[in-house]
Amino acid sequence: MYITVNEVKLTVKMEDNSSAQALKSLLEKGDITVDMKDYAGFEKVGFLPQSLPRNDSQINTQAGDIILYNGNQFVIYYGTNSWSLTRLGKIQNVTPAQLRQLLGDGNVTATLSLH
Structure with missing residues (x-):
């Protein structure tokens, strides 16, 4: 999967779970645009067009x-962060500092795609 933010295309290695598979199936129908807001100084969050199956477990997140x-x-x-969440994947080949700079302090629009 790919995430494009501010014209930068990021590669995501997807998890092997029903949540990631459902997202992939949704993306096979077309790209998804997610308007994302900053939350708590450690994440960007936005709503998907529909709910996906959850595979929540207590995890420690990383950049x-x-x-x-x-x-x-x-x-x-x-x-x-540490919370009960479902991991969908991990962005590849970017440092935490690069990711922080790309996402910035305000709102961003992310485009999710398979190509």
């Missing part, structure tokens, strides 16, 4: 983690 929250919220972590 680059792609998370499903409450079944319908898409989250990109640029910091750390």
Whole structure:
């Protein structure tokens, strides 16, 4: 999967779970645009067009983690957190500092795609 933010295309290695598979199936129908807001100084969060199956477990997030929250919220972590969440994937080949700079302090629009 790919996430494009501010014209930068990021590669995501997807998890092997029903949540990630459901997102992939949704993306096979077309790209998804997610308007994302900053939350708590460690993540960007936005709503998906529909809920996905949850596979929540207590995890410690790291910068680059792609998370499903409450079944319908898409989250990109640029910091750390510990909570009961579903991991969808991990952004590849970007440092935490690069990710933080790309996402910035305000709202961003992310485009999710398979190509």
